[in-house]
Structure formats: structure tokens, C-alpha cells
Amino acid sequence: MAELLTVENLAVHTGPRPAEKIVDGVSLTMGESEVLALVGESGSGKSLTAMSLVRLLPRPLTAGADVLTLDDVDLLRATDRSMDQIRGGRIGMLFQQPKHMLDPTSTVGAQVAEPLRRFRGMNRAAARQATIELLRDVGVPEPERRARSYAHQLSGGLAQRVMIAAALAGQPRLLIADEPTTALDVTVEAQILRLLAAKKAELGMSILFISHDLGVVSSIADRIAVMYAGRIVEQGPAGEVLTAPQHPYTRALIECSLLRPGPSGELCSIPGHADSALRITSGCRFRPRCTATHDAHIEHQCAAAEPALATQSHATRCWIGMPTQVKEPA
Amino acid sequence: MFFLIRRLAVLVGTLVIASFVVFLIPYLTPGDPVRKILRGRVSDLNVDPVTLENLRRSYGLDRPLLTQFWDWLVKALRGDLGLSYTRRSPVTEMIGSALGVTTVLAITSLLIALVAALLFGSLAAVKRGRPTDTAITSITQGFVAIPEYWLAPVLILVFALQLGALPSAGWRGPESLVLPCLTLALRPMSYFTQVTRASMIDVLESPHITAARARGLTFGATMIRHGLRNALLPVITLFSVWLAGLLGGSVVVEVIFSIPGMGRLLYESVINNDIPTIQAGVISLVGLAVLITTLTDMGYTLINPTVRAAHVSA
Numbered sequence: 001m002a003e004l005l006t007v008e009n010l011a012v013h014t015g016p017r018p019a020e021k022i023v024d025g026v027s028l029t030m031g032e033s034e035v036l037a038l039v040g041e042s043g044s045g046k047s048l049t050a051m052s053l054v055r056l057l058p059r060p061l062t063a064g065a066d067v068l069t070l071d072d073v074d075l076l077r078a079t080d081r082s083m084d085q086i087r088g089g090r091i092g093m094l095f096q097q098p099k100h101m102l103d104p105t106s107t108v109g110a111q112v113a114e115p116l117r118r119f120r121g122m123n124r125a126a127a128r129q130a131t132i133e134l135l136r137d138v139g140v141p142e143p144e145r146r147a148r149s150y151a152h153q154l155s156g157g158l159a160q161r162v163m164i165a166a167a168l169a170g171q172p173r174l175l176i177a178d179e180p181t182t183a184l185d186v187t188v189e190a191q192i193l194r195l196l197a198a199k200k201a202e203l204g205m206s207i208l209f210i211s212h213d214l215g216v217v218s219s220i221a222d223r224i225a226v227m228y229a230g231r232i233v234e235q236g237p238a239g240e241v242l243t244a245p246q247h248p249y250t251r252a253l254i255e256c257s258l259l260r261p262g263p264s265g266e267l268c269s270i271p272g273h274a275d276s277a278l279r280i281t282s283g284c285r286f287r288p289r290c291t292a293t294h295d296a297h298i299e300h301q302c303a304a305a306e307p308a309l310a311t312q313s314h315a316t317r318c319w320i321g322m323p324t325q326v327k328e329p330a
Numbered sequence: 331m332f333f334l335i336r337r338l339a340v341l342v343g344t345l346v347i348a349s350f351v352v353f354l355i356p357y358l359t360p361g362d363p364v365r366k367i368l369r370g371r372v373s374d375l376n377v378d379p380v381t382l383e384n385l386r387r388s389y390g391l392d393r394p395l396l397t398q399f400w401d402w403l404v405k406a407l408r409g410d411l412g413l414s415y416t417r418r419s420p421v422t423e424m425i426g427s428a429l430g431v432t433t434v435l436a437i438t439s440l441l442i443a444l445v446a447a448l449l450f451g452s453l454a455a456v457k458r459g460r461p462t463d464t465a466i467t468s469i470t471q472g473f474v475a476i477p478e479y480w481l482a483p484v485l486i487l488v489f490a491l492q493l494g495a496l497p498s499a500g501w502r503g504p505e506s507l508v509l510p511c512l513t514l515a516l517r518p519m520s521y522f523t524q525v526t527r528a529s530m531i532d533v534l535e536s537p538h539i540t541a542a543r544a545r546g547l548t549f550g551a552t553m554i555r556h557g558l559r560n561a562l563l564p565v566i567t568l569f570s571v572w573l574a575g576l577l578g579g580s581v582v583v584e585v586i587f588s589i590p591g592m593g594r595l596l597y598e599s600v601i602n603n604d605i606p607t608i609q610a611g612v613i614s615l616v617g618l619a620v621l622i623t624t625l626t627d628m629g630y631t632l633i634n635p636t637v638r639a640a641h642v643s644a
Contacts (some may be wrong), residue, residue, distance in 0.1 A: 056543055081548075103556040104636050114555075115545050150635040151538075166545055174504035205435020 004206050005030040005053075005174060012048045012230075015060045022148050022278060023048050023063075023230045027309065030174070035200065037217040037238070039253065040227035041270075046210045049227070050176045053208075070174065088115045092167030092205075092309075096179040098159035102151035105233045108162045109147030109220055110298060115169035135163040157188035161195070168199060173199075178210045193220055214257040218242055225289035226250045229278055229285040231306075236314030246316035248292040284318070292320055337624050348616040349406070353399050355612075363391055366603045367415050402609075411610035416602045421610045424595060429577070429614065431501060432591035435575035436533075438507055439514035440480065444569060446519050451526025452561070458531060467527070470520035482513045482586045499588040504566045510587045514580055518572045525568055531559040536560070563634055570626035574619040 002266040005028065012023035023045040030036050038046045042135070052063035053075065068075040070090060078086065087093075095101045102108055111125040112134060122130060135143035138161045151159060167175060167284060177196065181189040197220055200207055202320045211217050217224060221238040226247065252270045272289035280287065283303045290302075301319045309315050356363045364386050368377060377385075386392050390401065405412070411421040454466040488511060490498035498504045533539065534557065543550045579593025589592075592611060599607040 054544065056540060084546060084548045086546075087544055093541070093544035095537065095541060095544075097537065100537045103538045103542065103560070105559045105634050106556065111542075111545070114542075114547060118546055152636050163541070170546055 003029050003069075004034075004071060005208075006067055006069045007053070007065060010049060010052060010063065010065040010068065011027060012045065012052055012057065012061055012063045016062065019062075021230060022061075022279065023052070026227075026230075026232055028225060028232070030206050030208065032173075033200065033204045035209055035220050035222045037209045037211060037215060037221035037224045039217055039224055041115050041212055041253075044227040045230040046212075046227050047178050050093075050178055050208060050210055053176065054087050054093065055080075056087070059095060063254055067268040070327070071141045080169060085119075088170045088172075089119045090170075090173050092170060092172035092175045094160070094167055094175065094177040097156075097183045098163045098180075099151050099154065099156055101163055102154075102159060104151050107148050107150060108154065108159075109149075112147070112166045112169055115166060119170040131165070131169075134169055135162065138162075138165045138168070138199075139191075140165070156184050158190055158194065160184065160188075164192075164195065164199070167201070171203070172205055174208065176205050176208045176210070179212070180209075182211070182213070189216065196220065209248075214242065214253055226253065229280075230307055231285065231317065233286065233318070234316040235309060241253060244314075246314070246320075247286075247318045248290050249286045250316075252291070272277050292318075334628075337627065341620050341624055344620050345613075345617055349403060350399060350559065350615070352609050352613045353402055355609055357395070363605070364389070366605065370462075395427050404615070406610075412606035414599075414607050415604045416599075416607075417604075421606045424607060425592075425610050425614055426590045428579070428590060428595040428611075429618075431575055431589060432579045432593065435475030435507070435510060435514065435580075435583075435589065436573060439511040440518055440573055440576065442511060442570060443515040443519035443522055443572075444565070446515070447526050448558065451523040451565075452530050452558065454523070454527040455530030455534060455561075456553070463527075466523065470523045473516050473520040475558070476516060478517075478582045479512050479586070481495055481516060482509070482583060485509045485513060486586075501589050506587075506589075510583050510589060513583050514576065518568075518576075518608075522565055522568060525564050526561060529564045530557065533557050533560045559633060563630060566626060566629060566633070570622050574622045577618050577622075578615050 007028040010023060010026040010028075013019040013021055026045070026049055028036065028038075028049075038049065040046050048057065048061065048063075051057045052065075053068070053070075055075075057063055066074060070086065073082075073086065073090075075083075075086070086109065098283050102111060109131050111129045113122075113124075116122045116127040116130050116134075117124070120130075131147055132143045135146060140146050140158060140161050146154075146158070146162075147220075154162065162178075175196075180196070181192050184192060193216065195290060196207065196209075199205070207220070209217065209220060218238065223236065224238050224241040225232050225235040226241070227233065227247065228249050234241060234245065234250045241250060242254065245254055249270075256270065270289060271291070278285075282305065284290070284306045287302050298319050306317050307319060309317055356366065359366075364382055367385070367389065383392075389499060391397060393401075402412075410427065413419065414421050414424060417424070450466050450470070454463040457463045464553040467496055485510060486498045489496045496508050499508075500506050538551060542556045543549070547555065577592065579591045579596060581597045583589070584591045584593040585597065592615070596608065596611045598604075599611065
């Protein structure tokens with residue numbers, strides 16, 4: 001399968017190097033028309049990973065990688081000017097809080113039209129017409145009237161549809177969707193997920209779908225990568241990761257997404273905090289919160305090192321899930 | 331619509347109250363109004379009481395205060411603000427011509443200030459924390475402390491006397507605008523720059539800027555299309571405050587450059603106790619200030635549609 005996106009050993013630093021790494025050693029590959037879900041709790045580095053792909057990290061964060069290619073384009077060596085062509089052109093983006101992502105002082109139609117004029121060379125009149133078609137296409141009712149609306153006049157779901165229209169306007173090969181349904185209510189969330197799935201099938205684009213919600217992810221993802229404290233801890237086909245998780249963190253996430261509030265009303269949570277995990281410099285970063293049963297031998301390994309993510313289709317960075325021959329001889 | 335009517339009511343109310351206060355000026359200042367009138371005309375103030383009473387009656391100053399006010403108000407509404415005590419010419423004409431001069435001076439100065447401020451303020455915001463920002467921020471902070479009575483003579487000395495490039499005083503043609511406008515523009519430019527910088531920094535951090543970049547807009551296009559417009563609101567507010575202030579005329583600048591504007595007119599009227607001119611000048615400035623505030627509020631809604639929504643729902 002031809003790879004669309006290849007990321008090797010991506011890191012995000014908190015400032016000019018040497019600085020703390022808040023994303024570390026992330027490697028990903030995405031094929032054509034594939035949905036890869038990047039899953040993890042807040043602060044795990046999912047969004048930073050996505051933003052570093054399009055070189056939009058907020059200052060003073062910096063990113064580096066060994067390999068970063070989209071199709072035949074080397075994103076590491078791309079000039080800032082050619083990045084302006086890639087964003088909105090080959091890579092479209094969706095965000096959480098769609099209403100805040102639209103300029104309050106300009107009409108939504110004008111914003112959807114921007115990529116049309118820039119990437120498809122349309123004049124003002126053609127772009128206006130195409131904008132209305134795009135809006136209609138993503139299920140915006142009365143697109144002629146809505147094109148003249150402002151962000152504050154739209155509901156969250158409608159604003160996200162507008163954002164989808166704007167993201168698709170440049171005919172991207174890859175859509176990065178950063179928690180696109182988190183701020184929406186459940187029925188609207190389902191509509192947006194169906195719309196994204198339909199557009200993916202229609203246009204043959206790939207989607208990097210970022211979410212903390214495995215329930216949402218299960219309905220759309222082909223493959224899942226689970227992030228914890230800036231690293232990918234498990235990666236594999238969606239069905240396998242969800243039914244046969246190998247990393248204790250993935251298992252805990254799945255349990256939490258399935259469990260309803262307990263009899264006393266408490267919500268499921270994974271004991272401990274991820275905040276301090278970045279300060280763990282050796283061994284597994286999930287170690288302090290891990291509830292899996294370890295024998296003494298594995299316990300020693302957990303503290304000493306974290307296994308590299310293998311290249312096989314379903315892989316994990318947990319010693320427990322490792323095939324026995326990888327273990328050191330006793 | 332309701333918003334408009336309410337603003338108009340406020341405008342009219344403010345003007346009525348202000349005009350009453352202004353009308354009271356001669357009665358609030360110590361001394362007999364008739365003697366004040368005389369002082370402007372004759373050097374000998376030892377007038378006999380009968381003449382004084384006759385004068386009082388001829389000016390209508392013997393009638394009840396409210397009757398006098400009503401009379402004055404009705405005439406003022408017809409555009410008749412009386413005769414100047416000292417120059418014996420209609421006050422309306424004097425105010426009209428002075429206000430015209432001052433308006434040109436104020437608007438030119440503030441537009442210079444605004445354009446420079448948008449440029450420097452945006453630049454400082456984009457280069458936040460770098461040397462460019464530090465330079466712009468500290469220089470404009472310094473400019474705020476430069477008084478007009480110092481800057482004006484320095485500019486005259488350099489550009490008029492040494493280089494002979496520009497006239498040092500007077501009001502003839504565009505070149506006589508340059509030095510006074512530069513003098514007047516410096517301080518508002520500094521304030522506008524600082525406000526533009528602060529609001530631009532806010533806007534740059536807002537999510538919709540990231541989204542615009544993600545749509546493929548270049549940094550420059552994003553700034554112009556989605557940054558400036560959002561950052562403009564607080565600057566417009568400050569602009570209108572300065573406009574209302576500068577329309578009162580800058581006494582210092584108009585006197586130094588011999589410009590026949592409101593500042594100099596009012597200054598001379600006060601010196602000469604020319605009460606009708608003072609009254610008319612103050613009331614037209616109050617009116618202008620209220621008008622500008624109203625126009626500014628309406629201008630917001632053109633720039634920011636969310637303000638429009640707030641008015642509709644209010």
C-alpha cells in the first residue's frame with residue numbers, strides 16, 4: 001500500500017533545544033483513504049503531534065523528526081512558503097470548538113471561499129457559487145443565506161459543517177480532525193461523524209482523527225494509535241486494539257469508555273495523574289499508574305527501559321505484551 | 331432601530347442640559363455681566379447707574395433667568411448665537427470658520443497617527459518580545475512624554491528656520507498643515523500604537539487565526555483579513571476620544587503656529603471675556619463630542635457584527 005504520510009521519530013520540545021520533550025519518538029504511517037485515530041487523555045500530545053505536521057505549533061514550541069513526508073513532499077525541508085501551499089491544499093484541518101475557529105468579523109461564506117480562490121484559482125463570483133455548493137454538500141440548510149451569516153449566528157454543529165466545507169475546499173489528501181465532535185452534543189456528533197465518513201468515501205482522502213473518546217473512534221477508525229505522555233504506547237487495527245488491547249493504559253481507557261457511573265455515582269477514572277509522567281526519564285512512563293500484575297522479572301524491565309514500538313501491525317510498548325523471546329534470558 | 335432612537339434621545343438630552351450649564355457661564359463667574367460686557371468695549375468703567383440699567387434692559391438681562399435661557403436656546407436653534415462682544419461680528423460665523431480649520435487639523439493629525447500606529451503596533455505584536463518590539467514599545471512610551479510646547483518650536487527650528495522647507499506659521503495651503511499635524515499626531519500615535527499592539531497580541535492568540543492559517547492563508551493575508559479588523563475595535567474607541575478632544579482645538583499648537591482654529595478662538599474669547607463666543611464655542615464642542623461618540627458606537631457595528639447582535643437583543 002502506498003503511504004500517504006510517514007512520520008518517524010517526531011519530537012516536540014518546550015522551547016529552543018535542549019528543552020523538555022513533550023512529544024517523543026512518535027512514528028506513524030498512514031495509507032491512502034485510511035482513518036487513523038490518535039487517542040489519549042488531555043495533555044498526551046495528540047494535538048501537538050498534529051500541529052507539528054503542518055508547522056503550526058504555538059510559540060515557543062519547536063518540533064523535529066527524522067522523517068516527515070506527505071506523498072512525495074519532504075515536510076521537514078519544505079520552505080515556509082510551500083507550507084502555505086500544503087496547509088489548506090493537501091492538508092485540511094478541523095478543530096474542537098468550531099465557533100471559535102471562525103473569524104467573528106467576517107462572513108462564513110468569505111472564509112470558505114478563501115481556499116477556493118487560493119488553491120483552485122477561482123475568481124470572486126465563481127468562488128461564491130462554489131462556496132454555496134460546498135455548504136450544500138456538507139448539509140448546511142439554506143446555503144445561500146448561511147453563506148452570509150457570521151459565526152455567532154450558527155449552532156456548534158452548523159459551524160463544524162462550515163469548517164468541514166472550508167477544509168474540503170482545497171481538496172485535501174489528508175484531513176486532520178482534532179477532536180471535531182468533542183464540543184458538540186451527542187446527536188450532532190453522530191451526524192458529523194457520518195458526514196466525515198461519507199466525505200472520506202466520496203473523496204478518497206485520509207483522516208487523522210484525534211480524540212480522547214474511544215466510543216467515537218470505534219465508529220470511524222481503521223487503525224488506532226494510543227498516546228500516553230507524549231509517546232505512542234500501542235498501535236494497531238481498530239478492531240484488534242479495541243477487542244484485544246495489549247497495553248494496560250489502553251485497557252484502562254476502554255474500560256472507562258464502556259463503564260457507566262458506578263452505583264455510588266462516581267465516574268470511571270484511571271488512578272493517578274499524567275502530569276508528572278513527562279518527568280519519568282527511564283522506563284515506562286505509565287509505570288506509576290499501572291495496575292497490571294507484574295512478576296518481579298518484568299517489574300525490573302519496566303523500570304529500566306520501555307520497549308520500542310515494533311513494526312508489526314499491532315504493537316505495544318508494554319513488556320507484558322511482548323512475545324517471550326524478546327525478553328532477556330533469565 | 332430602537333437602539334438608534336435611544337441614542338438620539340441621549341444626544342438631545344445631553345445637549346439641552348449642557349446648553350443650560352453653558353448659558354449659566356456669565357452668571358456663575360463672579361461679577362456683573364453688564365460690567366463684563368462693558369469691559370470689552372470701553373476702558374473707562376465708571377459708568378453712571380442709569381446707563382448701566384439701560385444697557386441691562388437692552389441686552390435683556392433684567393428678565394427672569396429661564397426666560398433668557400429659552401430666548402437664547404430658540405435663537406441658537408435658528409443658528410443665531412449672538413454677536414461677539416469684542417469683534418461685533420456674528421458668533422455663528424466665527425465658530426463655523428474656526429471649527430472648519432480645527433477639524434481639518436484634528437482629522438489630518440489623527441489619520442497620520444492611526445496609520446502609523448496600525449503599522450508599528452501590528453509590527454510590534456508580530457515581533458513580540460524581540461528587539462523590534464522592544465524598540466517600538468519604548469520609543470512610543472518616550473513620545474508620550476514629549477510636550478507640544480517643546481516639540482512645536484523644535485520642528486519650526488529645524489524644518490522652517492534651518493531647512494526653510496516648510497512655513498513656520500499661518501494657515502495657507504497644505505504645507506502649512508505639516509508641522510502642526512506632526513506635532514499633534516505624536517502623542518495619539520504613541521497611545522494608538524500601544525493599544526494596537528496589545529489588541530493585536532490578543533487577536534494573534536485567538537483560535538480563528540490558527541484556523542485561517544490551516545486554510546492555507548499566508549501569515550500576511552491572515553493578518554490583513556482576520557487580524558487587523560478584529561484588533562481595530564479598541565483603537566477606534568481611542569480614536570474617537572482623541573477626535574472629540576482635538577476638535578476642542580489645541581490651544582498650544584494653534585497659538586504657536588498662528589492657526590485660526592477653535593483653540594485660539596476660545597483662548598482669546600476667555601481672555602477678552604467674550605461671553606457669547608465662549609458659550610457658543612463650548613456648546614458646539616459638547617454637541618460634537620456627543621455626536622462623535624454616537625457615530626463611533628454605530629461604527630462598531632459595521633466592524634464587528636457581534637456588537638450588532640448585542641444591540642438587537644438588548
